[in-house]
Amino acid sequence: MADDRQPLRRRDVEAVELDLFAEGIFEAYGFDFRKYSRPSFRRRIWRRVELEGLTSITGLLERVLHDPPAMQRLLADLSVNVSAMFRDPAFFRVFRAKVVPLLRTYPFLRVWNAGCATGEETMSVAILLKEAGLYDRTRIYATDMDDATLDQAKSRTYPIAKMREYTENYIEAGGTRSFSEYYVADGNQVVFQPSLAENVVFAQHNLVTDRSFNEFHVIMCRNVMIYFNRELQEQVHKLLYESLTHFGVLGLGSRESIAFSGHREEYEELDESVRLYRKVA
Amino acid sequence: MPRGIVAVGASWGGVQAISTVLRNLPADFPAPIVIAQHRGEETPTRLAETLGRRAAIGVVEATDKDALEPGKAYLAPPGYHLLVERGSLSLSTEEEVRYSRPSIDVLFESVADAYREDAVGVILTGASDDGAAGLARIRRRGGVTVVQEPATAERRTMPDAALARGRAHRVLALDEIAPFLVKVCS
Numbered sequence: 001m002a003d004d005r006q007p008l009r010r011r012d013v014e015a016v017e018l019d020l021f022a023e024g025i026f027e028a029y030g031f032d033f034r035k036y037s038r039p040s041f042r043r044r045i046w047r048r049v050e051l052e053g054l055t056s057i058t059g060l061l062e063r064v065l066h067d068p069p070a071m072q073r074l075l076a077d078l079s080v081n082v083s084a085m086f087r088d089p090a091f092f093r094v095f096r097a098k099v100v101p102l103l104r105t106y107p108f109l110r111v112w113n114a115g116c117a118t119g120e121e122t123m124s125v126a127i128l129l130k131e132a133g134l135y136d137r138t139r140i141y142a143t144d145m146d147d148a149t150l151d152q153a154k155s156r157t158y159p160i161a162k163m164r165e166y167t168e169n170y171i172e173a174g175g176t177r178s179f180s181e182y183y184v185a186d187g188n189q190v191v192f193q194p195s196l197a198e199n200v201v202f203a204q205h206n207l208v209t210d211r212s213f214n215e216f217h218v219i220m221c222r223n224v225m226i227y228f229n230r231e232l233q234e235q236v237h238k239l240l241y242e243s244l245t246h247f248g249v250l251g252l253g254s255r256e257s258i259a260f261s262g263h264r265e266e267y268e269e270l271d272e273s274v275r276l277y278r279k280v281a
Numbered sequence: 282m283p284r285g286i287v288a289v290g291a292s293w294g295g296v297q298a299i300s301t302v303l304r305n306l307p308a309d310f311p312a313p314i315v316i317a318q319h320r321g322e323e324t325p326t327r328l329a330e331t332l333g334r335r336a337a338i339g340v341v342e343a344t345d346k347d348a349l350e351p352g353k354a355y356l357a358p359p360g361y362h363l364l365v366e367r368g369s370l371s372l373s374t375e376e377e378v379r380y381s382r383p384s385i386d387v388l389f390e391s392v393a394d395a396y397r398e399d400a401v402g403v404i405l406t407g408a409s410d411d412g413a414a415g416l417a418r419i420r421r422r423g424g425v426t427v428v429q430e431p432a433t434a435e436r437r438t439m440p441d442a443a444l445a446r447g448r449a450h451r452v453l454a455l456d457e458i459a460p461f462l463v464k465v466c467s
Binding site: 014037038039040042043044081082083087088223225226227229230233253254255256257260 | 342343344345346347358360361362364365366369371372373374375376377387390391394395
């Protein structure tokens, strides 16, 4: 029968397509998604397949290889991390209580917001440091792999509809002013004060393929590595470790563990309830 | 053939329903259990404790890249999607899916893709139609599907939606779910 002559597949076709896709993007554009955590990578890729009106991952690969603007759209999908200002207010409350006193001892501070996406966290940190009286001697490096996403961060512009949630977070995070002092409304949007970006350097940096570029007193990298597989997490943890000063502080997302990082022993936990660690070795 | 994972989705009334299922499972239950219960981000994260209180199996709130162990239940944290790969789980803060994060569909679809015919999906009480698409996917990939008997659910919208989307292998009252899971996973 004809069916007997059909070649047998050794592996699930979609798994093969995902491998080829990541490989092709890396070869053509240098962005390395090969060690991204598969389930969420797969979801995002399928979403882009559908938005492009295509039907397969291989079809999307063909498009992004031949059509750089499609690659740009894909990059935006893969770098956008839906965040909120003062997400996990407890994190910022503990930051105020336990990290700010440590930071007061330095004449000048460098903070790295790694994987800043659209800048919600960058603004939150700037506001917090401002209220702590530390902002004027701080430089915040806000980096992301995607230039278009960075442009959005630079604009300091957010939907007005989000302000209620952010205000609640801000208050719960121990904010000492009125949150609305920090922005002006402009139609459906709000624009945050220019001063909040004055000491911020927005720069393109890829955690997977780029090297350490400075030493920092604080690194915030929250809910960025959850998109990476364990092997890549370890690689990036090494990069972050090497980019921290002695006694520098690392902030992670509330459900991220430092346990697999290979650097567990070199950090001390600053608090039991949130993910703030101090490099001690 | 023993099934490799059980995925449970619930919304309104779910805490009670999930507790009932979990406390009827033996400590040596042979598969890991992953759970998406709709919850607000502001809810204190005591849900795992509440669910585990009267259960013989361990119940934890998921941490990114946790290894999946048999006889242990992993709960999606508030504000995160929970996804699985074969043997481990991962979290994501991608946008809400139909107003939910965690989303039952997101969890179930990843379970269907990673475990295929080794997956078991369970839809419990809820006032939304989240999970219907995910459960259908588990079935399409050869997995076993269970829906709480709508008449016994605190809110029947979610079981009804799951059934409207496709036949379930079993439609069971809450008390019957754990014994069935033991049977298909052993």
